[in-house]
Amino acid sequence: MNLILLQPDDFRDEGLVVLSDDRARHIRKVLKAEPGKVLRIGVLNGSLGKGTVLAVDQQTVCLQCVLEERAPPKPKIDLLLAMPRPKVLKRLWAQLAALGVGRIVLLNADKVEKFYFDTHVLEPDFYTARLIEGLQQARCTHLPEVLVRKRFKPFVEDELNTLFPESIKLVADPAGEKRVADVDFKAKRVVLAIGPEGGWTPYELEMLQAHGFELFGVGKRILRTDTACIALLATLTEYLNHPLR
Amino acid sequence: MNLILLQPDDFRDEGLVVLSDDRARHIRKVLKAEPGKVLRIGVLNGSLGKGTVLAVDQQTVCLQCVLEERAPPKPKIDLLLAMPRPKVLKRLWAQLAALGVGRIVLLNADKVEKFYFDTHVLEPDFYTARLIEGLQQARCTHLPEVLVRKRFKPFVEDELNTLFPESIKLVADPAGEKRVADVDFKAKRVVLAIGPEGGWTPYELEMLQAHGFELFGVGKRILRTDTACIALLATLTEYLNHPLR
Numbered sequence: 001m002n003l004i005l006l007q008p009d010d011f012r013d014e015g016l017v018v019l020s021d022d023r024a025r026h027i028r029k030v031l032k033a034e035p036g037k038v039l040r041i042g043v044l045n046g047s048l049g050k051g052t053v054l055a056v057d058q059q060t061v062c063l064q065c066v067l068e069e070r071a072p073p074k075p076k077i078d079l080l081l082a083m084p085r086p087k088v089l090k091r092l093w094a095q096l097a098a099l100g101v102g103r104i105v106l107l108n109a110d111k112v113e114k115f116y117f118d119t120h121v122l123e124p125d126f127y128t129a130r131l132i133e134g135l136q137q138a139r140c141t142h143l144p145e146v147l148v149r150k151r152f153k154p155f156v157e158d159e160l161n162t163l164f165p166e167s168i169k170l171v172a173d174p175a176g177e178k179r180v181a182d183v184d185f186k187a188k189r190v191v192l193a194i195g196p197e198g199g200w201t202p203y204e205l206e207m208l209q210a211h212g213f214e215l216f217g218v219g220k221r222i223l224r225t226d227t228a229c230i231a232l233l234a235t236l237t238e239y240l241n242h243p244l245r
Numbered sequence: 246m247n248l249i250l251l252q253p254d255d256f257r258d259e260g261l262v263v264l265s266d267d268r269a270r271h272i273r274k275v276l277k278a279e280p281g282k283v284l285r286i287g288v289l290n291g292s293l294g295k296g297t298v299l300a301v302d303q304q305t306v307c308l309q310c311v312l313e314e315r316a317p318p319k320p321k322i323d324l325l326l327a328m329p330r331p332k333v334l335k336r337l338w339a340q341l342a343a344l345g346v347g348r349i350v351l352l353n354a355d356k357v358e359k360f361y362f363d364t365h366v367l368e369p370d371f372y373t374a375r376l377i378e379g380l381q382q383a384r385c386t387h388l389p390e391v392l393v394r395k396r397f398k399p400f401v402e403d404e405l406n407t408l409f410p411e412s413i414k415l416v417a418d419p420a421g422e423k424r425v426a427d428v429d430f431k432a433k434r435v436v437l438a439i440g441p442e443g444g445w446t447p448y449e450l451e452m453l454q455a456h457g458f459e460l461f462g463v464g465k466r467i468l469r470t471d472t473a474c475i476a477l478l479a480t481l482t483e484y485l486n487h488p489l490r
Contacts, residue, residue: 002467072465095472138466181487218483220317221383222247227340230472231479238463238480242426 001026003139004041004051005132006065017041017051017063024061027053039063042141044132047071074142075100076189076240077233078164082109082196083148084225086119092226093127096144097134099233102189103145103163108152111198122148156207167191169213171205172232176217180239183216190236194228246271248384249286249296250377251310262286262296262308269306272298284308287386289377292316319387320345321434321485322478323409327354327441328393329470331364337471338372341389342379344478347434348390348408353397356443367393401452412436414458416450417477421462425484428461435481439473 004027010017019027027033033053041051041063047070051063079096083089083106096104106122120126124146131143147163149155168183171193183190193213200208209215223231249272255262264272272278278298286296286308292315296308324341328334328351341349351367365371369391376388392408394400413428416438428435438458445453454460468476 095469098466098468098472099476100466137469140466179487180483218479219486221343221345221385223343224340224382227343227475230475231344234463234476235480235483238425241464242424 001030001136002040003048003136004039005136005141006041006043008043008046011065015065017065018060019063020060024059027061028056033061040139041065042139043067044141045143046141048139048141072141075102077101077236078103078105078167078189078191079229079233080105080107080191080193081229082107082194082200083112083116084196086116086121088226090121090130092229093130094134094137095230096233097131097140098138099230100138100140100142100237101144101233102142103147105147105149105163107155108150109196109204110201111196117148117150152204153207156211160211164189164191169193169211170216171200171208171213172218172228173205173215174217174220174222176215178214178216180216180218180235183239185240190240192232192236194225194232197225246275246381247285248293248381249284250381250386251286251288253288253291256310260310262310263305264308265305269304272306273301278306285384286310287384288312289386290388291386293384293386317386320347322346322481323348323350323412323434323436324474324478325350325352325436325438326474327352327439327445328357328361329441331361331366333471335366337474338375339379339382340471340475341478342376342385343383344475345383345385345387345482346389346478347387348392350392350394350408352400353395354441354449355446356441362393362395397449398452401456405456409434409436414438414456415461416445416453416458417463417473418450418460419462419465419467421460423459423461425461425463425480428484430485435485437477437481439470439477442470
Protein backbone atom coordinates (compact mmCIF):
# COMPACT_ATOMS: atom_id res chain seq x y z
CA MET A 1 0.00 0.00 0.00
CA ASN A 2 1.87 3.05 -1.27
CA LEU A 3 -1.15 5.28 -0.72
CA ILE A 4 -4.01 5.26 1.77
CA LEU A 5 -7.11 5.66 -0.37
CA LEU A 6 -9.99 7.47 1.33
CA GLN A 7 -13.66 7.65 0.39
CA PRO A 8 -15.32 11.07 0.50
CA ASP A 9 -17.42 9.95 3.50
CA ASP A 10 -14.31 9.01 5.49
CA PHE A 11 -13.84 12.75 6.03
CA ARG A 12 -15.17 14.53 9.09
CA ASP A 13 -14.89 18.29 9.57
CA GLU A 14 -11.83 20.14 8.39
CA GLY A 15 -9.85 17.29 6.91
CA LEU A 16 -10.09 14.98 9.91
CA VAL A 17 -10.24 11.26 9.04
CA VAL A 18 -10.82 8.44 11.52
CA LEU A 19 -10.12 4.93 10.22
CA SER A 20 -10.87 1.63 11.95
CA ASP A 21 -10.71 -0.93 9.14
CA ASP A 22 -7.94 -2.65 7.14
CA ARG A 23 -6.41 0.71 6.41
CA ALA A 24 -6.03 1.44 10.13
CA ARG A 25 -4.46 -1.97 10.65
CA HIS A 26 -2.08 -1.38 7.75
CA ILE A 27 -1.05 2.02 9.10
CA ARG A 28 -0.46 0.52 12.55
CA LYS A 29 1.16 -2.81 11.69
CA VAL A 30 2.94 -2.33 8.38
CA LEU A 31 3.73 1.37 8.32
CA LYS A 32 4.18 1.37 12.13
CA ALA A 33 3.02 4.98 12.08
CA GLU A 34 3.17 7.06 15.24
CA PRO A 35 1.69 10.52 15.86
CA GLY A 36 3.41 13.11 13.69
CA LYS A 37 4.18 10.75 10.81
CA VAL A 38 3.00 12.00 7.42
CA LEU A 39 1.39 9.48 5.06
CA ARG A 40 0.48 9.71 1.40
CA ILE A 41 -3.27 9.76 0.99
CA GLY A 42 -5.70 10.07 -1.89
CA VAL A 43 -9.43 10.50 -2.28
CA LEU A 44 -11.21 7.99 -4.48
CA ASN A 45 -11.66 9.61 -7.92
CA GLY A 46 -10.17 12.78 -6.47
CA SER A 47 -6.93 14.41 -5.40
CA LEU A 48 -3.78 13.12 -3.78
CA GLY A 49 -2.56 14.64 -0.53
CA LYS A 50 -0.89 14.09 2.81
CA GLY A 51 -2.29 12.81 6.07
CA THR A 52 -0.55 13.55 9.37
CA VAL A 53 -1.12 10.89 12.02
CA LEU A 54 -2.75 12.53 15.07
CA ALA A 55 -3.42 9.45 17.16
CA VAL A 56 -3.14 5.65 16.96
CA ASP A 57 -4.73 3.09 19.26
CA GLN A 58 -5.71 -0.58 19.00
CA GLN A 59 -8.85 0.18 16.99
CA THR A 60 -8.47 3.48 15.21
CA VAL A 61 -6.11 5.82 13.45
CA CYS A 62 -6.82 9.58 13.24
CA LEU A 63 -5.36 11.53 10.35
CA GLN A 64 -5.33 15.25 9.64
CA CYS A 65 -5.49 15.42 5.84
CA VAL A 66 -4.56 18.11 3.35
CA LEU A 67 -5.36 17.62 -0.33
CA GLU A 68 -3.59 18.96 -3.37
CA GLU A 69 -5.63 21.29 -5.52
CA ARG A 70 -5.57 19.22 -8.64
CA ALA A 71 -6.56 15.60 -9.08
CA PRO A 72 -4.15 13.39 -11.04
CA PRO A 73 -4.97 13.06 -14.75
CA LYS A 74 -7.59 10.48 -15.67
CA PRO A 75 -6.42 7.40 -17.60
CA LYS A 76 -6.88 7.92 -21.34
CA ILE A 77 -7.37 4.27 -22.25
CA ASP A 78 -10.47 2.11 -22.02
CA LEU A 79 -10.41 -1.65 -22.35
CA LEU A 80 -12.79 -3.89 -24.24
CA LEU A 81 -11.81 -7.33 -23.03
CA ALA A 82 -13.28 -10.65 -24.08
CA MET A 83 -14.19 -12.23 -20.73
CA PRO A 84 -11.13 -14.20 -19.59
CA ARG A 85 -11.04 -17.25 -17.30
CA PRO A 86 -12.13 -16.18 -13.82
CA LYS A 87 -8.77 -17.09 -12.28
CA VAL A 88 -7.01 -14.90 -14.82
CA LEU A 89 -9.39 -11.99 -14.27
CA LYS A 90 -8.97 -12.35 -10.51
CA ARG A 91 -5.27 -11.59 -10.85
CA LEU A 92 -5.83 -8.89 -13.47
CA TRP A 93 -8.10 -6.47 -11.58
CA ALA A 94 -5.41 -4.91 -9.42
CA GLN A 95 -2.94 -4.78 -12.29
CA LEU A 96 -5.41 -3.01 -14.60
CA ALA A 97 -6.17 -0.40 -11.95
CA ALA A 98 -2.45 0.06 -11.29
CA LEU A 99 -1.67 0.61 -14.96
CA GLY A 100 -4.59 3.01 -15.34
CA VAL A 101 -7.78 2.25 -17.25
CA GLY A 102 -10.85 4.45 -17.49
CA ARG A 103 -13.47 1.85 -18.25
CA ILE A 104 -13.30 -1.93 -18.48
CA VAL A 105 -15.94 -3.71 -20.57
CA LEU A 106 -15.99 -7.48 -20.11
CA LEU A 107 -17.57 -8.80 -23.26
CA ASN A 108 -18.78 -12.16 -24.45
CA ALA A 109 -17.30 -13.66 -27.61
CA ASP A 110 -17.62 -16.91 -29.48
CA LYS A 111 -14.55 -18.44 -27.85
CA VAL A 112 -15.50 -17.36 -24.32
CA GLU A 113 -16.87 -20.26 -22.28
CA LYS A 114 -20.34 -19.44 -20.92
CA PHE A 115 -19.44 -20.47 -17.37
CA TYR A 116 -16.76 -17.77 -17.19
CA PHE A 117 -19.55 -15.31 -16.38
CA ASP A 118 -20.77 -17.36 -13.38
CA THR A 119 -18.09 -16.20 -11.00
CA HIS A 120 -17.76 -14.20 -7.81
CA VAL A 121 -14.87 -12.44 -9.54
CA LEU A 122 -17.51 -10.36 -11.38
CA GLU A 123 -19.28 -9.25 -8.20
CA PRO A 124 -18.82 -5.51 -7.62
CA ASP A 125 -17.75 -5.94 -3.98
CA PHE A 126 -15.07 -8.38 -5.05
CA TYR A 127 -13.61 -6.45 -7.94
CA THR A 128 -13.89 -3.03 -6.31
CA ALA A 129 -11.66 -4.24 -3.47
CA ARG A 130 -9.12 -5.55 -5.98
CA LEU A 131 -9.22 -2.38 -8.05
CA ILE A 132 -8.65 -0.27 -4.94
CA GLU A 133 -5.72 -2.51 -4.01
CA GLY A 134 -4.22 -1.70 -7.42
CA LEU A 135 -4.80 2.04 -7.01
CA GLN A 136 -3.15 1.98 -3.59
CA GLN A 137 -0.18 0.10 -5.03
CA ALA A 138 0.25 2.54 -7.93
CA ARG A 139 -0.65 5.76 -6.00
CA CYS A 140 -3.64 6.54 -8.18
CA THR A 141 -7.17 7.59 -7.37
CA HIS A 142 -9.24 6.92 -10.49
CA LEU A 143 -11.38 3.82 -10.00
CA PRO A 144 -12.06 2.10 -13.33
CA GLU A 145 -15.71 1.78 -14.29
CA VAL A 146 -16.66 -1.85 -14.96
CA LEU A 147 -19.33 -3.04 -17.40
CA VAL A 148 -20.24 -6.69 -18.05
CA ARG A 149 -21.88 -7.45 -21.40
CA LYS A 150 -22.95 -10.99 -22.15
CA ARG A 151 -24.11 -10.35 -25.72
CA PHE A 152 -21.49 -9.36 -28.27
CA LYS A 153 -23.66 -8.19 -31.18
CA PRO A 154 -26.08 -5.85 -29.37
CA PHE A 155 -23.18 -4.34 -27.46
CA VAL A 156 -21.16 -3.59 -30.58
CA GLU A 157 -24.14 -2.41 -32.62
CA ASP A 158 -26.04 -0.38 -30.06
CA GLU A 159 -23.76 0.64 -27.23
CA LEU A 160 -20.18 0.87 -28.41
CA ASN A 161 -20.26 4.21 -30.18
CA THR A 162 -22.28 5.83 -27.41
CA LEU A 163 -19.79 4.69 -24.79
CA PHE A 164 -16.72 5.66 -26.80
CA PRO A 165 -17.81 8.48 -29.12
CA GLU A 166 -14.46 10.14 -29.79
CA SER A 167 -11.96 7.40 -29.09
CA ILE A 168 -9.40 5.88 -31.40
CA LYS A 169 -10.43 2.23 -31.54
CA LEU A 170 -7.73 -0.41 -31.77
CA VAL A 171 -8.01 -4.16 -31.83
CA ALA A 172 -4.84 -6.14 -31.20
CA ASP A 173 -4.26 -8.78 -33.86
CA PRO A 174 -1.13 -10.70 -34.86
CA ALA A 175 -1.99 -9.90 -38.51
CA GLY A 176 -2.21 -6.14 -37.85
CA GLU A 177 0.16 -4.14 -40.09
CA LYS A 178 -0.35 -0.88 -38.25
CA ARG A 179 1.99 -0.42 -35.30
CA VAL A 180 1.55 1.67 -32.19
CA ALA A 181 4.02 4.20 -33.64
CA ASP A 182 1.63 4.75 -36.59
CA VAL A 183 -1.35 5.71 -34.46
CA ASP A 184 -2.31 9.39 -34.46
CA PHE A 185 -2.51 10.04 -30.75
CA LYS A 186 -4.04 13.50 -30.99
CA ALA A 187 -7.41 11.95 -30.15
CA LYS A 188 -8.52 12.33 -26.59
CA ARG A 189 -8.95 8.69 -25.76
CA VAL A 190 -8.15 5.18 -26.97
CA VAL A 191 -10.26 2.08 -26.58
CA LEU A 192 -8.27 -1.13 -26.83
CA ALA A 193 -9.96 -4.44 -27.67
CA ILE A 194 -8.30 -7.69 -26.59
CA GLY A 195 -9.77 -11.00 -27.72
CA PRO A 196 -10.23 -14.34 -25.96
CA GLU A 197 -7.45 -16.97 -25.70
CA GLY A 198 -8.62 -18.55 -28.96
CA GLY A 199 -8.91 -15.18 -30.72
CA TRP A 200 -11.90 -13.30 -32.14
CA THR A 201 -13.79 -15.14 -34.90
CA PRO A 202 -13.63 -13.58 -38.40
CA TYR A 203 -17.24 -12.41 -37.87
CA GLU A 204 -16.36 -10.67 -34.61
CA LEU A 205 -13.29 -9.01 -36.13
CA GLU A 206 -15.40 -7.78 -39.07
CA MET A 207 -18.05 -6.42 -36.69
CA LEU A 208 -15.40 -4.57 -34.69
CA GLN A 209 -13.83 -3.18 -37.85
CA ALA A 210 -17.24 -2.13 -39.17
CA HIS A 211 -17.65 -0.14 -35.95
CA GLY A 212 -14.42 1.79 -36.24
CA PHE A 213 -11.78 -0.57 -34.86
CA GLU A 214 -8.44 -0.74 -36.64
CA LEU A 215 -6.27 -3.83 -36.45
CA PHE A 216 -2.91 -3.15 -34.93
CA GLY A 217 0.00 -5.48 -34.44
CA VAL A 218 2.59 -5.81 -31.72
CA GLY A 219 4.66 -8.59 -33.20
CA LYS A 220 4.07 -12.23 -33.90
CA ARG A 221 4.23 -13.44 -30.33
CA ILE A 222 0.97 -14.88 -29.03
CA LEU A 223 0.58 -13.66 -25.47
CA ARG A 224 -1.67 -14.96 -22.73
CA THR A 225 -4.61 -12.65 -21.99
CA ASP A 226 -3.14 -11.25 -18.78
CA THR A 227 0.30 -10.69 -20.31
CA ALA A 228 -1.28 -9.09 -23.39
CA CYS A 229 -3.42 -6.72 -21.30
CA ILE A 230 -0.45 -5.45 -19.32
CA ALA A 231 1.89 -5.31 -22.32
CA LEU A 232 -0.54 -3.43 -24.58
CA LEU A 233 -1.88 -1.05 -21.92
CA ALA A 234 1.64 -0.10 -20.89
CA THR A 235 2.86 0.38 -24.45
CA LEU A 236 -0.15 2.45 -25.50
CA THR A 237 0.00 4.56 -22.35
CA GLU A 238 3.64 5.43 -22.99
CA TYR A 239 2.96 6.40 -26.63
CA LEU A 240 -0.12 8.43 -25.62
CA ASN A 241 1.72 10.38 -22.95
CA HIS A 242 4.98 10.74 -24.85
CA PRO A 243 4.21 10.76 -28.56
CA LEU A 244 6.90 10.95 -31.19
CA ARG A 245 9.13 13.96 -30.74
CA MET B 246 0.72 -24.63 -26.69
CA ASN B 247 0.80 -22.67 -29.93
CA LEU B 248 4.03 -24.33 -30.99
CA ILE B 249 5.60 -27.74 -30.35
CA LEU B 250 9.14 -26.97 -29.28
CA LEU B 251 11.68 -29.63 -30.20
CA GLN B 252 15.20 -30.20 -28.92
CA PRO B 253 17.93 -30.90 -31.49
CA ASP B 254 18.20 -34.48 -30.19
CA ASP B 255 14.49 -35.12 -30.77
CA PHE B 256 15.37 -35.42 -34.47
CA ARG B 257 16.13 -38.73 -36.13
CA ASP B 258 17.18 -39.01 -39.75
CA GLU B 259 15.71 -36.73 -42.38
CA GLY B 260 13.44 -34.62 -40.20
CA LEU B 261 11.69 -37.51 -38.46
CA VAL B 262 10.68 -36.80 -34.85
CA VAL B 263 9.19 -39.34 -32.45
CA LEU B 264 7.69 -37.91 -29.25
CA SER B 265 6.41 -39.83 -26.23
CA ASP B 266 6.26 -37.22 -23.47
CA ASP B 267 3.95 -34.32 -22.56
CA ARG B 268 4.19 -33.01 -26.07
CA ALA B 269 2.87 -36.30 -27.48
CA ARG B 270 0.00 -36.20 -24.97
CA HIS B 271 -0.77 -32.58 -25.91
CA ILE B 272 -0.78 -33.41 -29.63
CA ARG B 273 -3.08 -36.37 -28.99
CA LYS B 274 -5.46 -35.01 -26.37
CA VAL B 275 -5.62 -31.24 -26.92
CA LEU B 276 -4.81 -30.84 -30.60
CA LYS B 277 -6.54 -34.17 -31.40
CA ALA B 278 -4.13 -34.52 -34.28
CA GLU B 279 -4.53 -37.37 -36.76
CA PRO B 280 -2.16 -38.46 -39.52
CA GLY B 281 -1.86 -35.76 -42.17
CA LYS B 282 -2.42 -32.85 -39.79
CA VAL B 283 0.27 -30.15 -39.98
CA LEU B 284 1.50 -28.65 -36.70
CA ARG B 285 3.64 -25.61 -36.00
CA ILE B 286 7.00 -26.70 -34.64
CA GLY B 287 10.19 -24.97 -33.61
CA VAL B 288 13.67 -26.06 -32.59
CA LEU B 289 14.98 -24.75 -29.30
CA ASN B 290 17.23 -21.75 -30.09
CA GLY B 291 16.66 -22.48 -33.78
CA SER B 292 14.18 -22.18 -36.60
CA LEU B 293 10.42 -22.46 -36.80
CA GLY B 294 8.82 -24.96 -39.14
CA LYS B 295 6.03 -27.40 -39.78
CA GLY B 296 5.55 -30.97 -38.64
CA THR B 297 3.21 -33.32 -40.47
CA VAL B 298 1.73 -36.03 -38.26
CA LEU B 299 2.69 -39.43 -39.66
CA ALA B 300 1.30 -41.67 -36.92
CA VAL B 301 -0.34 -41.41 -33.50
CA ASP B 302 -0.81 -44.17 -30.95
CA GLN B 303 -1.32 -44.36 -27.18
CA GLN B 304 2.36 -43.73 -26.44
CA THR B 305 3.95 -41.91 -29.32
CA VAL B 306 3.49 -39.33 -32.03
CA CYS B 307 5.62 -39.37 -35.19
CA LEU B 308 6.18 -36.12 -37.06
CA GLN B 309 7.86 -35.41 -40.37
CA CYS B 310 9.40 -31.97 -39.85
CA VAL B 311 10.52 -29.27 -42.25
CA LEU B 312 12.31 -26.22 -40.92
CA GLU B 313 12.41 -22.69 -42.30
CA GLU B 314 15.84 -21.51 -43.38
CA ARG B 315 16.07 -18.60 -40.98
CA ALA B 316 15.63 -18.65 -37.23
CA PRO B 317 13.40 -15.91 -35.74
CA PRO B 318 15.31 -12.82 -34.56
CA LYS B 319 16.85 -13.01 -31.10
CA PRO B 320 15.33 -10.81 -28.37
CA LYS B 321 17.25 -7.55 -28.08
CA ILE B 322 16.56 -6.93 -24.40
CA ASP B 323 18.26 -8.37 -21.35
CA LEU B 324 16.87 -8.07 -17.85
CA LEU B 325 18.70 -7.28 -14.64
CA LEU B 326 16.09 -8.04 -12.02
CA ALA B 327 16.41 -7.69 -8.27
CA MET B 328 15.38 -11.13 -7.02
CA PRO B 329 11.61 -11.03 -6.47
CA ARG B 330 9.55 -13.11 -4.06
CA PRO B 331 9.64 -16.74 -5.23
CA LYS B 332 5.89 -16.88 -5.83
CA VAL B 333 6.14 -13.82 -8.07
CA LEU B 334 9.11 -15.23 -9.98
CA LYS B 335 7.29 -18.54 -10.39
CA ARG B 336 4.55 -16.76 -12.36
CA LEU B 337 7.02 -14.56 -14.24
CA TRP B 338 9.21 -17.16 -15.94
CA ALA B 339 6.77 -18.08 -18.71
CA GLN B 340 5.75 -14.48 -19.24
CA LEU B 341 9.34 -13.29 -19.61
CA ALA B 342 10.06 -16.00 -22.17
CA ALA B 343 6.85 -15.17 -24.04
CA LEU B 344 7.70 -11.46 -24.22
CA GLY B 345 11.25 -12.23 -25.33
CA VAL B 346 14.35 -11.71 -23.20
CA GLY B 347 17.89 -12.67 -24.10
CA ARG B 348 19.39 -13.01 -20.65
CA ILE B 349 17.86 -12.76 -17.18
CA VAL B 350 20.15 -11.89 -14.27
CA LEU B 351 18.54 -12.35 -10.85
CA LEU B 352 20.49 -10.09 -8.57
CA ASN B 353 20.63 -9.49 -4.86
CA ALA B 354 19.89 -6.02 -3.50
CA ASP B 355 19.57 -4.44 -0.09
CA LYS B 356 15.79 -4.77 -0.04
CA VAL B 357 15.76 -8.37 -1.26
CA GLU B 358 15.08 -10.83 1.58
CA LYS B 359 17.87 -13.43 1.85
CA PHE B 360 15.44 -16.35 1.90
CA TYR B 361 14.16 -15.43 -1.58
CA PHE B 362 17.20 -17.25 -2.97
CA ASP B 363 16.38 -20.51 -1.12
CA THR B 364 13.70 -21.65 -3.51
CA HIS B 365 13.08 -24.44 -5.99
CA VAL B 366 11.93 -21.71 -8.38
CA LEU B 367 15.63 -21.02 -9.04
CA GLU B 368 16.44 -24.64 -9.93
CA PRO B 369 17.30 -24.96 -13.64
CA ASP B 370 14.93 -27.90 -14.21
CA PHE B 371 12.07 -25.89 -12.75
CA TYR B 372 12.62 -22.65 -14.59
CA THR B 373 13.61 -24.23 -17.90
CA ALA B 374 10.23 -25.99 -18.03
CA ARG B 375 8.46 -22.69 -17.34
CA LEU B 376 10.51 -20.80 -19.89
CA ILE B 377 9.75 -23.43 -22.54
CA GLU B 378 6.05 -23.15 -21.67
CA GLY B 379 6.30 -19.42 -22.41
CA LEU B 380 8.11 -20.01 -25.70
CA GLN B 381 5.48 -22.52 -26.79
CA GLN B 382 2.72 -20.04 -25.89
CA ALA B 383 4.34 -17.19 -27.82
CA ARG B 384 5.68 -19.27 -30.75
CA CYS B 385 9.30 -18.42 -30.07
CA THR B 386 12.41 -20.53 -29.90
CA HIS B 387 15.01 -18.47 -28.05
CA LEU B 388 15.45 -19.77 -24.53
CA PRO B 389 16.54 -16.99 -22.16
CA GLU B 390 19.86 -17.54 -20.40
CA VAL B 391 19.49 -17.32 -16.61
CA LEU B 392 22.16 -16.12 -14.17
CA VAL B 393 21.74 -15.90 -10.40
CA ARG B 394 24.02 -13.46 -8.57
CA LYS B 395 23.82 -13.21 -4.81
CA ARG B 396 26.32 -10.36 -4.41
CA PHE B 397 25.38 -6.99 -5.87
CA LYS B 398 28.69 -5.14 -5.70
CA PRO B 399 31.02 -7.72 -7.27
CA PHE B 400 28.49 -8.34 -10.00
CA VAL B 401 28.17 -4.67 -10.92
CA GLU B 402 31.88 -3.94 -10.61
CA ASP B 403 33.39 -7.03 -12.19
CA GLU B 404 30.86 -8.74 -14.42
CA LEU B 405 28.29 -6.25 -15.71
CA ASN B 406 30.32 -4.62 -18.47
CA THR B 407 31.68 -7.94 -19.69
CA LEU B 408 28.19 -9.41 -19.95
CA PHE B 409 26.67 -6.33 -21.61
CA PRO B 410 29.52 -4.60 -23.43
CA GLU B 411 27.56 -2.67 -26.07
CA SER B 412 24.11 -2.37 -24.55
CA ILE B 413 22.16 0.74 -23.70
CA LYS B 414 21.67 0.43 -19.94
CA LEU B 415 18.42 1.67 -18.44
CA VAL B 416 17.21 1.57 -14.87
CA ALA B 417 13.53 2.20 -14.29
CA ASP B 418 12.95 4.86 -11.64
CA PRO B 419 9.91 6.99 -10.82
CA ALA B 420 12.24 10.01 -10.68
CA GLY B 421 13.66 9.35 -14.16
CA GLU B 422 13.22 12.34 -16.49
CA LYS B 423 14.27 10.49 -19.61
CA ARG B 424 11.41 8.68 -21.34
CA VAL B 425 11.51 5.65 -23.60
CA ALA B 426 10.91 7.98 -26.58
CA ASP B 427 14.19 9.77 -25.76
CA VAL B 428 16.36 6.66 -25.93
CA ASP B 429 18.60 6.33 -28.97
CA PHE B 430 17.71 2.84 -30.09
CA LYS B 431 20.44 2.51 -32.69
CA ALA B 432 22.38 0.41 -30.19
CA LYS B 433 22.23 -3.31 -30.71
CA ARG B 434 20.88 -4.27 -27.34
CA VAL B 435 19.25 -2.87 -24.20
CA VAL B 436 19.70 -4.08 -20.65
CA LEU B 437 16.84 -3.10 -18.36
CA ALA B 438 17.29 -3.01 -14.58
CA ILE B 439 14.22 -3.40 -12.36
CA GLY B 440 14.59 -2.97 -8.62
CA PRO B 441 13.06 -4.79 -5.65
CA GLU B 442 9.58 -3.99 -4.28
CA GLY B 443 11.09 -1.45 -1.87
CA GLY B 444 13.28 0.08 -4.58
CA TRP B 445 17.06 0.26 -5.01
CA THR B 446 18.93 2.05 -2.23
CA PRO B 447 20.62 5.36 -3.17
CA TYR B 448 23.96 3.49 -3.04
CA GLU B 449 22.74 0.84 -5.46
CA LEU B 450 21.35 3.44 -7.85
CA GLU B 451 24.64 5.34 -7.75
CA MET B 452 26.58 2.14 -8.43
CA LEU B 453 24.36 1.34 -11.42
CA GLN B 454 24.68 4.89 -12.74
CA ALA B 455 28.47 4.78 -12.28
CA HIS B 456 28.45 1.67 -14.49
CA GLY B 457 26.55 3.21 -17.36
CA PHE B 458 22.91 2.94 -16.35
CA GLU B 459 20.62 5.88 -17.11
CA LEU B 460 17.50 6.52 -15.06
CA PHE B 461 14.38 6.42 -17.14
CA GLY B 462 10.80 7.09 -16.11
CA VAL B 463 7.52 5.57 -17.15
CA GLY B 464 5.20 7.72 -15.10
CA LYS B 465 4.56 8.09 -11.42
CA ARG B 466 2.68 4.87 -10.94
CA ILE B 467 4.43 2.39 -8.67
CA LEU B 468 3.97 -1.04 -10.20
CA ARG B 469 4.40 -4.45 -8.66
CA THR B 470 7.54 -6.27 -9.85
CA ASP B 471 5.68 -8.62 -12.17
CA THR B 472 3.52 -5.87 -13.67
CA ALA B 473 6.58 -3.64 -14.08
CA CYS B 474 8.59 -6.37 -15.83
CA ILE B 475 5.86 -7.04 -18.38
CA ALA B 476 4.99 -3.35 -18.87
CA LEU B 477 8.58 -2.21 -19.37
CA LEU B 478 9.71 -5.14 -21.51
CA ALA B 479 6.71 -4.72 -23.81
CA THR B 480 7.14 -0.96 -24.11
CA LEU B 481 10.87 -1.14 -24.78
CA THR B 482 10.45 -3.98 -27.28
CA GLU B 483 7.92 -1.95 -29.27
CA TYR B 484 10.17 1.14 -29.35
CA LEU B 485 13.21 -0.96 -30.28
CA ASN B 486 11.47 -2.72 -33.16
CA HIS B 487 9.52 0.31 -34.36
CA PRO B 488 11.48 3.40 -33.53
CA LEU B 489 10.21 6.87 -34.30
CA ARG B 490 9.29 7.26 -37.94
